[in-house]
Amino acid sequence: MARSTTASGPGRLLVVVYGVFAVSAGARAAVQIATEFGEAPLAYLLSALAAAVYVLATIGLARSGPGAWRLAVAACTVELLGVLTIGTISVVQPGDFPDETVWSGYGRGYGYVPLVLPVLGLLWLRHTARAREHR
Amino acid sequence: MRDGVAAAVIGVSVLVGLGCLALALADRRPVLWLLGGLAAVELAALVQVLVAVVLVIRGERPDEPAVFAGYAIASLLVPPLGALWALSERSRWGTAAAGLSALVLAVLTLRLRQVWF
Numbered sequence: 165m166a167r168s169t170t171a172s173g174p175g176r177l178l179v180v181v182y183g184v185f186a187v188s189a190g191a192r193a194a195v196q197i198a199t200e201f202g203e204a205p206l207a208y209l210l211s212a213l214a215a216a217v218y219v220l221a222t223i224g225l226a227r228s229g230p231g232a233w234r235l236a237v238a239a240c241t242v243e244l245l246g247v248l249t250i251g252t253i254s255v256v257q258p259g260d261f262p263d264e265t266v267w268s269g270y271g272r273g274y275g276y277v278p279l280v281l282p283v284l285g286l287l288w289l290r291h292t293a294r295a296r297e298h299r
Numbered sequence: 300m301r302d303g304v305a306a307a308v309i310g311v312s313v314l315v316g317l318g319c320l321a322l323a324l325a326d327r328r329p330v331l332w333l334l335g336g337l338a339a340v341e342l343a344a345l346v347q348v349l350v351a352v353v354l355v356i357r358g359e360r361p362d363e364p365a366v367f368a369g370y371a372i373a374s375l376l377v378p379p380l381g382a383l384w385a386l387s388e389r390s391r392w393g394t395a396a397a398g399l400s401a402l403v404l405a406v407l408t409l410r411l412r413q414v415w416f
Contacts, residue, residue, distance in 0.1 A: 176388045176396040180381065184403050188410075191369040199365065 169228035170236060170292050178285055181277065182222040189215035189266050207265050210250060214266045214278075217243045221285060237289050244282035247271055251279070300361075300415035304350050305408050308343040312405035315340050319398025323391045333385060333397045340401050341378035347408065348375060351415075363414040370414065374407045 171179055193211035201208055217239050224236025251270035264273050271278030315336035322329065348371045351361075361367035381400020385393045 172388060173390060173392045176384065176392045177399050180384065180396055180399045180403065183380075184377075187373060188370075191373075192366065195363075195365045195369070 170225045170233060170289060171228065175225060175288060175292070178281075178288055179222060179226045181281060182218055182225060182285070185266070185274075185278070185281070186215065186218035186222045189218050192266075207268075210246075210265045210267070214243075214246060217246065221282075225285070225289075233289065233293065236285065240282045240285040240289065243278075244286065247278050247282065300354070300412050301350060302412075304347050305412050308347045308408045309405045311343040312340050312401045312408065316398045316401035316405065319394050319401060323395035323398060326391045328389070328391060328394050330386065333394060334382060337378045337382045337385075337397055337401065340404050341375070344374045344378060344404055344408075347411070351411075361415045366414045367411060370407055370411045374404060374411065377403050377407065 169175070189211065193208060193215045196204075196208040196211055221236055221239035221243060224232045224234075224239055226232075247267040247270060250265060250267035254265075254268040255270075266274060266278050270276060319333060319336060322332070351367075351371060355361075377400055381397060381403070385397035385400065387393070388396060
């Protein structure tokens with residue numbers, strides 16, 4: 165590999181999946197907030213937060229440099245905490261979530277990809293940091 | 300949306316997607332095959348959107364029009380963006396990224412079908 169950045173090698177695939185989630189979660193949140201915000205404001209604000217996290221993670225992974233790396237780590241960490249917290253709340257108290265968000269039921273509606281993605285992202289970020297140290 | 304069209308788009312996308320992933324496993328990066336495969340996927344997406352436009356003109360309406368329109372636009376952007384992203388990586392992972400992009404279109408097509416009915 166010529167360069168060892170977060171966007172090369174397996175990182176290519178992570179950026180594809182993160183990009184898809186950034187666009188689809190962002191579009192979905194925008195539609196929800198524009199058309200039916202009053203029905204479930206909390207759920208829709210969480211959708212918007214999740215979308216923002218996916219956008220930041222995509223940017224952090226796709227760009228190179230220590231700033232981008234830290235951005236990606238922060239975004240993936242928030243994402244992991246978010247999916248675990250929202251997932252648990254939505255399972256324990258389903259009534260709090262009148263409408264599904266990306267992170268409801270640990271990302272059940274999206275094939276559990278939202279749960280697996282931050283774990284893969286953080287593992288990959290740790291790997292690229294080590295590769296950089298060993299150069 | 301017509302099930303036959305959706306099934307054909309998913310068929311092409313999955314075929315190209317799995318084909319690319321197999322090539323990636325074999326550590327190959329045949330640029331023309333990747334471009335051809337994603338071009339076929341783009342053509343399938345284009346036909347699907349045109350069919351939807353014709354159906355809307357004839358008076359049918361998707362159940363969630365805004366979401367449907369968003370996914371339809373995304374379905375046209377995924378193959379070319381995927382091709383650019385895949386070709387700028389000079390390793391097997393570029394091939395895998397092309398395959399993943401094709402599989403994304405299959406998922407988008409499932410979602411398009413869900414929000415139409």
